[in-house]
Amino acid sequence: IAVLIIACPCAMGLATPTAIMVGVGKGAENGVLIKSGEALETAHKLQVVVFDKTGTLTKGEPEVTDIIPAASLTGTSSAAKKFKKLSEEDLLQFAAIAEKNSEHPLGEAIVRMAKERHLEVVDSEFFNAIPGYGVEVKYSGKSVLLGNRKLMEQNNVNIGQLEEKMRALEEDGKTAMLVAVDGEAAGLIAVADTLMDYSVDAVKTLQRMGLEVIMLTGDNERTAKAIARQVGVDRILAEVLPGDKASEIKRLQDEGKIVAMVGDGINDAPALAQANIGIAVGSGTDVAMETGDIVLVKNDLRDVVISIQLSRATMNKIKQGLFWAFAYNIALIPVAAGILYPFMGILLDPVFAAAAMATSSVSVVMNASLLKRFKPKLESQN
Numbered sequence: 001i002a003v004l005i006i007a008c009p010c011a012m013g014l015a016t017p018t019a020i021m022v023g024v025g026k027g028a029e030n031g032v033l034i035k036s037g038e039a040l041e042t043a044h045k046l047q048v049v050v051f052d053k054t055g056t057l058t059k060g061e062p063e064v065t066d067i068i069p070a071a072s073l074t075g076t077s078s079a080a081k082k083f084k085k086l087s088e089e090d091l092l093q094f095a096a097i098a099e100k101n102s103e104h105p106l107g108e109a110i111v112r113m114a115k116e117r118h119l120e121v122v123d124s125e126f127f128n129a130i131p132g133y134g135v136e137v138k139y140s141g142k143s144v145l146l147g148n149r150k151l152m153e154q155n156n157v158n159i160g161q162l163e164e165k166m167r168a169l170e171e172d173g174k175t176a177m178l179v180a181v182d183g184e185a186a187g188l189i190a191v192a193d194t195l196m197d198y199s200v201d202a203v204k205t206l207q208r209m210g211l212e213v214i215m216l217t218g219d220n221e222r223t224a225k226a227i228a229r230q231v232g233v234d235r236i237l238a239e240v241l242p243g244d245k246a247s248e249i250k251r252l253q254d255e256g257k258i259v260a261m262v263g264d265g266i267n268d269a270p271a272l273a274q275a276n277i278g279i280a281v282g283s284g285t286d287v288a289m290e291t292g293d294i295v296l297v298k299n300d301l302r303d304v305v306i307s308i309q310l311s312r313a314t315m316n317k318i319k320q321g322l323f324w325a326f327a328y329n330i331a332l333i334p335v336a337a338g339i340l341y342p343f344m345g346i347l348l349d350p351v352f353a354a355a356a357m358a359t360s361s362v363s364v365v366m367n368a369s370l371l372k373r374f375k376p377k378l379e380s381q382n
Contacts, residue, residue: 010361015321018368023314026374031298032307039293043277043311045258049206049304050237050249050271052263053217053224054105056281057231057301058193060264062109065174066190067092068165089119091187095179096121098137098146102129106175106191131267132218132241134177145180148220152178152185159185173226175219195231202301203232205378209308212257216240216248216271242267246274262304264288279304306376313374321364328360 020037027034034040051057067088096114099107100121114121124137124144133154134147145151149166152159157180159166166188169176174190206213215233217224217240224238237248245263249271252259261268261275264284269291272278280292283299296303 010357012322012325014361014364015325015368016318018365019314019317019321019371022317022368022371023310026371027294027307027310030303030306030310030376031296031300032303032310033295033297034307035293035295039277040311040314042258043260043294043308044315046211046260046277046308047257048212048214048252048259049308050214050216050252050259050261050275051203051233051301052245052261052265052268052271053215053219053227054193055264055284056262056268057196057199057215057227057233059196060105060193060283062106062175062191062193064092064109064113064189065192066169066176067187068162068189069187070160070162070185071187086186089117091179091189092117093119093121094144094181094186095146095177095189097124097139098135098144098179100124101127102135104129105193106177107135109191110189131243143182146177146189148177152180155180155183157183157185162188167222170220170222171226173223173230175223195227196299196301198300198302199231201378202305205302205305206308207232209305211308214252216245216261218242243270245271249274260304260308262301279307302376302378305378309376310374313371317368317371321367324367325360325364 017037020040023040024034024037027040054060069086069088069091071086092110092114096111096119099110100123102108111121122139124139126138128136130136130147130151133151134145137144145155145157149159157178159178162178162185166176166178169190174192176188176190178188179186203213212235213233214235214237215224215228215231216237217227219227219238221236221238224236228234228236240248245268249259249261253276258276260277260279261271262279262281263272264281266285266287268284269287272280272288272291277294278292279294279296280288281299282289282295282297289295294307
């Protein structure tokens, strides 16, 4: 009977769920909503953390920094002649009308500035958003395009000397958008976003923990590299269309890597679902938060670090609990079987066996409870 009591695997059965329960609770205390024990267990194995740029590494509250009519750069080109009298306000108005029905943060920044300058932003007669390229609208008999180089190339728009200015803006980390009216380049508008608070700290800490950090963005490579330098990211995946984000995550997984995706937008949802762990920023869309395995309630990217460190601490407690449970069984089953009786005359009474079993279970629970003392270790920005 004593052998059966000692062999009861109660402590082993408590080691994992108790630690998971405490870990999930500790995450909630730190503003990290962990939706399942599986997510908490998987996070400790992560090798790569992929951050979406806009709204995740950056605040997603961009502002217009430059408005450059084509006539000021292109000299005697056809665009210069056609838009000779086009002012900054006129160019901004064209762009604002184009972006009025857009939900993209960059478009919202353009519309906001136009309203601040008291420009009339009328409704367009036709609106077509082209993901990864820009927008196309028609109003008052004019056809307006606003977007990147690819959009202009598709519509055979010659951007001329705007290219040189565009590159200079992109090297400063700004997103430059071209405006074309009736098939001619009218100018460009640059928008810049500021880094999310503590994003540099989060990246530095993740790298110190041995994780590869990657930035994923639809921006061109030049702009992406400028932002990556600011935040300290070594690897970028640039010019990725919204529909291709999940494919990029899958490509990393095909390399044998365990990947976390951190994002906030509707376009990030497929990538969040594809990743081994999807981490949604709390300020993001409902779709992203529903898809994510972990939600950062405080919109603090350092909570990505906390979730991974908490997972590692939780797994350590699970391993410790299992070790002590196995050690208890290995040590006491032979005693209960009477191995000491021929030498010392000791037989383990079933009552003492039951007490020892209870003690083992209590010790495992108490060890897991020590997880409440978990404190994250974060890299401070100098």
